[in-house]
Amino acid sequence: MSEKVVLIEENEDKTITTIKMNRPDKKNAINFDMLVGLNDAFDKIERTNTRVVIITGGDDIFSAGIDLNFLTGQEKDPEGKIPDLRIPRNFRYFANTFIQPVLSKLEKMEKPVIADIRGYCFGLGFELALACDFRFALESSIFSMLETKIGMNPDVGGSIRLTRLVGIPNAKDIALTGRRFDGKEAYRLGVVNRFASTAEELNSIIKMYTDELIDSAPLAVGLTKKLIDDCYGKDIAFGNELETLISSQLLQTKDAVSGALARLQKTKPKWKWK
DSSP states (O other), X not given: OOSOOEEEEEOTTSSEEEXXXXXXXXXXXXXXXXXXXXXXXXXXXHTSOOSEEEEEOOSSOSBOOBOHHHHTTOXXXXXXXXXXXXXXXXXXXXXXXXIHHHHHHHHHOSSOEEEEEOSEEEHHHHHHHHTSSEEEEETTOEEEOGGGGGTOOOOSSHHHHHHHHHOHHHHHHHHHHXXXXXXXXXXXXXXXXXXXXXXXXXXXXXXXXXXXHHHSOHHHHHHHHHHHHHHTTSOHHHHHHHHHHHHHHHTTSHHHHHHHHHHHHTOOOOOOOO
16 A cells, blocks of 8 residues: 555554554545555454454544545556446446455454444445444534435445344435434434443443453354344244354353353453354
8 A cells, every 4th residue: 555544553452453544634535545454454353363343533533435536536546456437347346346345354254343433424434334343423423325415326335234224214314315414313313332422431432342342252252243144134943043053062162161160150251262
């Protein structure tokens, strides 16, 4: 990448990894370099034993959405990696084989992912947040699925994930109008899990959730996340079979033994990922 547009930080004991979008001069608009950086970050983090992933744009903005220079073919591309997206077949191929899989990779990560939303959360940035497991926002944050305002539709899982999350009426409210709404209304609509009035309160909420997630067994958290995602909309009997298949395997792990003994002894278990 020509600039470090995606930053990765670990906390001291390497249990929490933060991914920061870093194009403040462009309001964290997502261009090709940022997509590559996010993709590489997800690959790197999935191979570590970090327990929780946090995605943020910093203190002032999450993301203003896709960089329109990238979308309209105006972005500098000396290596010729970006096709002419104004040609429909090129756009479909590039979106289906590169842009959409980046967010799907995030969604498939077995580590829980938190979107820390402050400021604008628009378009592709909104869709990125939807691919996370939890979304926490400042009340002053501004959300907009603005694609219809520029003659487009949400096309990186926005309409699908949004509808699964908030239902058809609210999804139409958000996606068809492209209107702006704050963190409090985002909570009312079901877009975010919690909202906060101040940065300090938001930090406290995120810490509370990361602490709870780290206290839970990592294998159990990861596979339960997959169960919830993969069984949604499926037949209940199928879901029940898959639940018992996974629980029968987890029951054989050292972590399950450690967890049960710790509960009986009223101590804190030490998770081994096995």
